[in-house]
Amino acid sequence: MLDNPRSPRVRSVAKLAKREARVDTGLFLLEGPQAVTEALSFRSELVMELFATPTALDRYPQIAQKAADSEIEIEFVTEQVLDTIADTVTPQGIVAVCRQFPTSVKELLGSGPKLIAILEEVRDPGNAGTIIRAADAAGADGVILTGRSVDLYNPKVVRASTGSIFHLPVAVGVELEAVLKRAREAGLGILAADIKGDDLLAARKDGSLAKPTAWLFGNEARGLSDEHFALADRAITVPIYGHAESMNLATAASVCLYESAFAQRE
Numbered sequence: 518m519l520d521n522p523r524s525p526r527v528r529s530v531a532k533l534a535k536r537e538a539r540v541d542t543g544l545f546l547l548e549g550p551q552a553v554t555e556a557l558s559f560r561s562e563l564v565m566e567l568f569a570t571p572t573a574l575d576r577y578p579q580i581a582q583k584a585a586d587s588e589i590e591i592e593f594v595t596e597q598v599l600d601t602i603a604d605t606v607t608p609q610g611i612v613a614v615c616r617q618f619p620t621s622v623k624e625l626l627g628s629g630p631k632l633i634a635i636l637e638e639v640r641d642p643g644n645a646g647t648i649i650r651a652a653d654a655a656g657a658d659g660v661i662l663t664g665r666s667v668d669l670y671n672p673k674v675v676r677a678s679t680g681s682i683f684h685l686p687v688a689v690g691v692e693l694e695a696v697l698k699r700a701r702e703a704g705l706g707i708l709a710a711d712i713k714g715d716d717l718l719a720a721r722k723d724g725s726l727a728k729p730t731a732w733l734f735g736n737e738a739r740g741l742s743d744e745h746f747a748l749a750d751r752a753i754t755v756p757i758y759g760h761a762e763s764m765n766l767a768t769a770a771s772v773c774l775y776e777s778a779f780a781q782r783e
Contacts, residue, residue: 519568519594522601527594530566530602530614536668539617545670547613548603550577555680556615561587563683566614568594568602573610580611604672617670620686622661622696626703628686630658631729632777633705634770637693637745638665638736645669646677647767648734648774653681655771655778661688661696697731697748705731707749710773711740712763714752717776725751726780732773737766 519527532538533546544565547556550573556564557580567584569591574581584591594602602612625633634652639645645667652660662669669675669689675682697707706728708720720726733749735741746752755769 519592519598522597527598527601530568530612533614534604534672536671539668539670543617544614545617545675546602546604546672547615547675548605548611548672549609549676550580550611552675552678552680553580553611553613554583555683556613557583557587557589559680559683560615560618561589563615563618564589564613565616567591568599568612570594570596570599570610573599577611605676619669619689620659622688622691622699625659625661625686625688626699626705628658630703630705631781632657632774633659633661633700633731634774635661635663635693635696635700635731635733636666637663637733637741638739639734639766640667641737641766642667642671642673643677644737644765644767644770645671646674646679648770649674649678649685649687650681651767651771651774653678653684655774657685657774657778659686659688661691663693663696664690665693693745694748697733700731703729705729706751707731707733708773709733709735709741709746709749709752710755710769711735711746711749711752712754713746714754717753717755717773720751720753721776721780724780726777727783730777732770732777734766734770
C-alpha cells in the first residue's frame with residue numbers, strides 16, 4: 518500500500534494536474550468511480566495506473582471486477598495519498614492515470630460525420646467537458662477543440678465529461694479556419710451559435726437542422742470574433758423567453774446539439 522504522500526511516485530502522479538506535466542508525459546488524471554468505470558469499460562488499454570483506497574473499492578466492487586477483467590492491477594493507497602494525487606477537494610477514493618488519445622481532425626471528418634461540435638476559444642473547463650458530454654448524449658460523431666480552447670485533459674474538463682471522452686472522438690489543437698475548410702469538404706454545413714443569429718425555431722421549420730451539421734461555439738464571454746462569425750454558413754440563437762440575462766454556453770450548446778439530433782432522426 519502506498520502510504521507516503523511525499524514519495525516520488527505520488528508526487529509524479531499529482532503533477533499531472535498541471536498542463537506542463539501532461540504535455541511532458543502524454544498522461545492525464547482520471548478521477549471518480551463513474552469516469553474510471555467508463556475508461557475500463559470502453560478504453561481499458563489507456564489505463565496505465567489505478568489507485569484506490571480500500572474503503573472506496575468496497576463501495577465500488579464493479580471497478581475491481583472490470584480491472585481484473587482487463588488485467589489491470591489496483592494499487593491501494595491511504596486517504597492521505599489519495600488526497601494528494603486527486604484534483605478535487607473531496608475525492609471519491611478512485612484515481613487512474615491514463616494515456617492521452619486525441620483523434621486527428623482528418624480521421625474524425627473522414628468518417629462521414631453527420632453532427633459534430635467545434636469549440637473555438639472555449640476556456641471554461643466545466644463548459645468544455647459538459648459540451649462533450651452533451652454531444653455524446655445527443656449521438657454526435659465527435660467534438661473538435663481548437664488550439665485556443667481549454668486543454669482537453671485538464672482534470673476539470675475530464676470530470677465534467679463524466680467519461681464521455683471515452684465514448685466519442687475528440688480532436689484538439691487545430692486552427693479554426695482549417696477545421697471549417699475540412700468540415701465543408703466533408704459535406705457539413707457550419708452553424709454558429711450566436712446571439713446575433715436567426716431564431717432556432719426558424720431553423721427548425723425550414724429544415725436546416727436536419728442536414729449534416731458542424732455546430733460552432735465561441736468564447737463564453739465574447740462569443741465568436743467578427744472574423745470567425747463570418748466564416749459560418751448561418752448563425753442561430755437559442756431564444757430566451759423568460760427574464761434570464763443570458764444562457765450558459767454549455768446549456769445553449771446542449772439545446773443546439775439536441776435540436777439537430779431530433780431533426781436528423783425524424
